[in-house]
Amino acid sequence: MAKAGASTRKENFASTKRHVTSYDVAQHAGVSQSAVSRCFKPGASVSKKMRARVMAAVEELGYTPNAIARGLITRRSNMVAVIVSNLNFYPEVVSELSARFTERGVHVLLFTLDHESDVSRTLQQVWQYQVDGVIAAAHLSPDEIATFVERDIPLVFYNRSYEDVQVCSVSCDQIEGERALINRLVEASRHRSFAIITGPADSVVSMQRTRGALERLRECGATEVLQVSGDYGYRSGCRAVQEILDRRGDMPDAIICANDVMAFGAMDELRYRLDYDVPGDVSVVGFDGVRAAAWASFDLATVVQPVESMAEAAVSMLMDRVDNPELPPEKRLFSGVLRNGSSIRG
Amino acid sequence: MAKAGASTRKENFASTKRHVTSYDVAQHAGVSQSAVSRCFKPGASVSKKMRARVMAAVEELGYTPNAIARGLITRRSNMVAVIVSNLNFYPEVVSELSARFTERGVHVLLFTLDHESDVSRTLQQVWQYQVDGVIAAAHLSPDEIATFVERDIPLVFYNRSYEDVQVCSVSCDQIEGERALINRLVEASRHRSFAIITGPADSVVSMQRTRGALERLRECGATEVLQVSGDYGYRSGCRAVQEILDRRGDMPDAIICANDVMAFGAMDELRYRLDYDVPGDVSVVGFDGVRAAAWASFDLATVVQPVESMAEAAVSMLMDRVDNPELPPEKRLFSGVLRNGSSIRG
Numbered sequence: 061m062a063k064a065g066a067s068t069r070k071e072n073f074a075s076t077k078r079h080v081t082s083y084d085v086a087q088h089a090g091v092s093q094s095a096v097s098r099c100f101k102p103g104a105s106v107s108k109k110m111r112a113r114v115m116a117a118v119e120e121l122g123y124t125p126n127a128i129a130r131g132l133i134t135r136r137s138n139m140v141a142v143i144v145s146n147l148n149f150y151p152e153v154v155s156e157l158s159a160r161f162t163e164r165g166v167h168v169l170l171f172t173l174d175h176e177s178d179v180s181r182t183l184q185q186v187w188q189y190q191v192d193g194v195i196a197a198a199h200l201s202p203d204e205i206a207t208f209v210e211r212d213i214p215l216v217f218y219n220r221s222y223e224d225v226q227v228c229s230v231s232c233d234q235i236e237g238e239r240a241l242i243n244r245l246v247e248a249s250r251h252r253s254f255a256i257i258t259g260p261a262d263s264v265v266s267m268q269r270t271r272g273a274l275e276r277l278r279e280c281g282a283t284e285v286l287q288v289s290g291d292y293g294y295r296s297g298c299r300a301v302q303e304i305l306d307r308r309g310d311m312p313d314a315i316i317c318a319n320d321v322m323a324f325g326a327m328d329e330l331r332y333r334l335d336y337d338v339p340g341d342v343s344v345v346g347f348d349g350v351r352a353a354a355w356a357s358f359d360l361a362t363v364v365q366p367v368e369s370m371a372e373a374a375v376s377m378l379m380d381r382v383d384n385p386e387l388p389p390e391k392r393l394f395s396g397v398l399r400n401g402s403s404i405r406g
Numbered sequence: 407m408a409k410a411g412a413s414t415r416k417e418n419f420a421s422t423k424r425h426v427t428s429y430d431v432a433q434h435a436g437v438s439q440s441a442v443s444r445c446f447k448p449g450a451s452v453s454k455k456m457r458a459r460v461m462a463a464v465e466e467l468g469y470t471p472n473a474i475a476r477g478l479i480t481r482r483s484n485m486v487a488v489i490v491s492n493l494n495f496y497p498e499v500v501s502e503l504s505a506r507f508t509e510r511g512v513h514v515l516l517f518t519l520d521h522e523s524d525v526s527r528t529l530q531q532v533w534q535y536q537v538d539g540v541i542a543a544a545h546l547s548p549d550e551i552a553t554f555v556e557r558d559i560p561l562v563f564y565n566r567s568y569e570d571v572q573v574c575s576v577s578c579d580q581i582e583g584e585r586a587l588i589n590r591l592v593e594a595s596r597h598r599s600f601a602i603i604t605g606p607a608d609s610v611v612s613m614q615r616t617r618g619a620l621e622r623l624r625e626c627g628a629t630e631v632l633q634v635s636g637d638y639g640y641r642s643g644c645r646a647v648q649e650i651l652d653r654r655g656d657m658p659d660a661i662i663c664a665n666d667v668m669a670f671g672a673m674d675e676l677r678y679r680l681d682y683d684v685p686g687d688v689s690v691v692g693f694d695g696v697r698a699a700a701w702a703s704f705d706l707a708t709v710v711q712p713v714e715s716m717a718e719a720a721v722s723m724l725m726d727r728v729d730n731p732e733l734p735p736e737k738r739l740f741s742g743v744l745r746n747g748s749s750i751r752g
Contacts (some may be wrong), residue, residue: 122556137534139515151497153451158518167535169485171518172504187515189485210468237507328702355640356674 080123089117140378141191143171143182145198145263146292150351153218155196156371164379166192173198178351180200180204187211193378196220199264214381216374219365220264226389228381230374234265234347237396238272238316241345244361245314246280247262248404251343252310257300257322263292268319268345273316286312296324298333305334311342320353320362321347325339327358327403339405349399361404363396370394418625423705426469426751428488429683467481486724487537489517489528491544491609492638497715498696499564502717510725511539519544526550533557542566545610560727562720565678567713569660576720576728580611580693583709583742584618584662587691590707591660592626594750597689599658601632603646603668604657609638612664617694619662636668643671657688660750667697673704673749685751707750709742716740719728 086093091114096355097112098106105129106114142157144150144157170188171182172341186194191215202358208215218228218369243250256273259266270287277285288303290296297317305311311330317323323346330336330344338344346353349364373392407523432439444452446461451458463469463592487501490496504514515535517528525544541561546563550569554561561642563575591597602619605612616633623631634649636642643663653656657676663669669692676682676690692699695710719738727733 092531108706117509142516146501151500154497154516155518158516159520162517162531165531167531168516169501170504170514171508172501174505185508185511185513294697308634324698324701324703351640352670352698356672356678357670 061198080121082123085114085117085123089113089120089127102238136192136382137190138165139167139169139189139191141169141171141186141189141194142246143173143179143194143196143198145173145179150197152367153197153371156230156367157218157375158345160371160375163381164375166379181182183207192382195374195378199262208244212385214385215382218370221391221393228389228391230370230377230392231394232363232370233393234268234366235272235275237347237398238269239276240396240398241316241347241361241363242273242276242280244398244400244404245316245345248343248406250314252282253284253314254282255288255308255312255315256306257288257290257297257315257317257326259290259318259322260293261289266292269318284312290318290325292319293322293350294321294328295327297322299325299330301313301326301329301334307310310338314343314345317344317346318349320348320360322346323360323403324352324358327360329376337401343404347396347403353399353401359401359403361401362399363398364399366394375382424437426467428469430467431460431469434467435459444449452701481538482728484511485513485515485535485537487515487517487532487535487540489519489525489540489542489544490533491519491525496543498713499543499717502554502713503564503721506717506721510721512725516719516730527751529553535598538728541720541724545608558722558731560731562724564716564720567737567739572594574723574735574737576716576723576738577740578613578709578711578716578742580741581618581621583693583744584615585622586742587662587693587707587709587745588619588622588626590744590746590750591662591689591691592628592688594752596751598628598658599630599660601626601634601642601650601654601658601661603634603661603663603672605636605668608636609664612638615664619677630658636664636671638665638667640667640671640674642666644675645671647672647675647680657682660689660691663690663692666694666706668692669706669749670698670704673706691750695742699745699747705747705749706745707747708745710745711742712740715751 082093084095086096091110093112095106096114099111109114138308140161142154144154156170161168169191171186173179173182179200183204191213195216195218197218197220199220202246205215205225205227215227217227221231222230254277257269258270286308287302288300290300300322304315315326317326323344327338327344330338330342336342345361346362349362352358353360353362377390428439432442432716437456439492441456441462444602445457474603485725486507490500508512515537517532519525519528525546529550537559541562541564543564545566551561551573561573563573563636566576567577568573573752601625602616603653604616632650634646636646646668661672663672669690673690676684682688692706692708695708698704699708701708723736723738
């Protein structure tokens with residue numbers, strides 16, 4: 061807290077409605093203006109003594125550096141945009157990204173989309189904020205990706221990968237993860253017939269997971285694989301189980317869900333509405349490793365995405381490119397960890 | 407998409423590395439610079455014909471208005487800060503707020519805290535971004551609240567209310583909600599003994615909910631109320647049930663949890679580890695109405711916060727004060743909706 065004299069001075073500044081500038085701070089502390097600005101620049105070299113002197117003046121005058129004005133001079137806004145297609149499925153991801161950017165003195169401008177296809181409208185808004193970089197947990201078209209290159213704005217995809225476009229991405233290996241799940245199912249007893257509940261049609265992640273599961277199932281000689289579609293939500297998992305029952309007349313040995321939340325819906329529908337035993341009658345597997353997968357009600361067999369490692373990789377990959385735009389694109393693919401829940405019969 | 411000639415012109419601009427300004431657009435379209443800026447100002451009056459003419463030039467030249475530079479002129483950044491104490495418990499809230507600000511052309515700078523007590527460090531960062539306003543789903547001290555007044559930055563609390571400080575807030579009525587839950591429990595048969603699982607010690611919401619429950623229980627003549635503490639997380643709900651068992655030797659008739667997620671932990675611990683029937687042996691109630699409360703595994707009796715109405719109220723309350731800083735502080739208190747789940751025995 062400022063002392064009495066300082067507080068009066070602060071009030072004087074306030075009452076004359078004059079904005080306190082770094083010049084005022086420099087004058088008051090008897091140092092150069094560049095010394096003041098170094099005290100507010102993350103990583104800039106400044107002696108302890110100098111910092112103490114400047115901070116005393118800052119406190120007395122009630123000075124706040126203007127990050128936006130500084131951004132115009134340094135050509136850095138110290139803001140990044142994070143675009144997520146559905147925050148409700150990614151609270152941990154946004155939380156992790158936000159914490160890691162904050163550690164680096166960078167702030168997160170959050171854009172949430174109702175549908176992946178809304179992204180082009182969002183980009184128009186992103187451009188206006190002159191962000192230093194963008195993390196996208198949403199699908200972009202090659203044309204949209206090209207506009208980042210034109211504008212020299214580093215872009216890192218989170219859990220979206222592109223085979224024919226050179227762009228940075230951090231992903232969980234969806235294919236490998238699904239194959240591990242299928243291997244678990246095939247090793248476990250009596251799994252012969254299968255159904256897959258997919259995510260929404262515009263989700264690339266869902267397509268990859270479904271493709272991974274189908275490929276491995278075919279390799280294992282499974283000929284009977286029914287595919288029904290969901291939207292990643294709990295209710296769609298319930299509805300999909302009903303659809304499987306309608307189309308097959310009974311239940312397959314295992315239901316493979318494109319995410320955990322649909323697996324919860326499927327399990328609840330089987331147990332509480334259709335009176336099937338999970339895993340006695342039907343095994344259920346998911347993907348993601350959300351918190352509720354470990355809850356005793358579900359104890360779901362799933363692939364746990366290493367969210368902390370992936371978030372750290374995405375943030376450092378982006379900031380490296382903000383510092384050095386010449387770095388080549390890079391793809392980092394993290395293996396998920398198989399969670400052996402009791403939703404697969406032994 | 408731009409036609410061939412236009413695309414060449416865009417490339418010329420790009421190749422000379424000259425930044426396209428609103429002056430260039432005005433020249434190219436043969437209109438005034440103020441007409442160009444009106445086209446980018448939400449709500450500004452501009453004829454259809456004028457807009458078409460300007461937008462054609464914008465498209466041809468590849469112009470993007472600089473929101474940050476505009477912010478320096480208009481003294482508006484068109485950004486607001488949203489401070490949340492734990493994003494994992496509030497994904498719906500942040501999602502709703504973000505969608506509603508986006509509709510208004512305002513962007514969200516997200517700050518997440520690990521603990522409510524980290525807020526003062528976060529405020530130092532918020533000031534640097536010259537945001538137009540702040541929504542705080544975190545507790546601030548009266549001194550911290552006073553700095554918003556000094557800086558003329560509108561502040562709206564989300565689910566935090568203050569009795570002795572004049573400040574805007576949008577809340578769910580925690581006390582009324584808890585009373586309704588207790589009434590439900592008391593009306594239902596054979597509930598005589600109770601335990602309360604509280605949230606973290608620094609959560610004002612948890613304190614209010616606990617106080618509401620205790621007051622109503624006393625009014626109803628319940629003398630036996632054990633209080634144990636949790637941290638809003640699932641595991642803490644499990645642990646709290648163990649602690650209740652250790653301290654009482656058996657289970658009370660009902661367990662009142664300060665949020666839904668701890669109630670899920672309590673239910674799972676009772677059912678799957680301790681072999682109690684919920685609700686046959688023990689009733690469990692929560693608070694919040696998160697999505698999983700409606701899942702068949704839990705079907706939890708709880709108070710559903712009207713998140714959409716509360717988010718809309720918080721956003722419009724804040725933006726009204728950005729437009730007109732003279733508006734007096736206002737508190738809006740929304741009633742929660744009692745969800746009659748099957749976790750209370752009949």
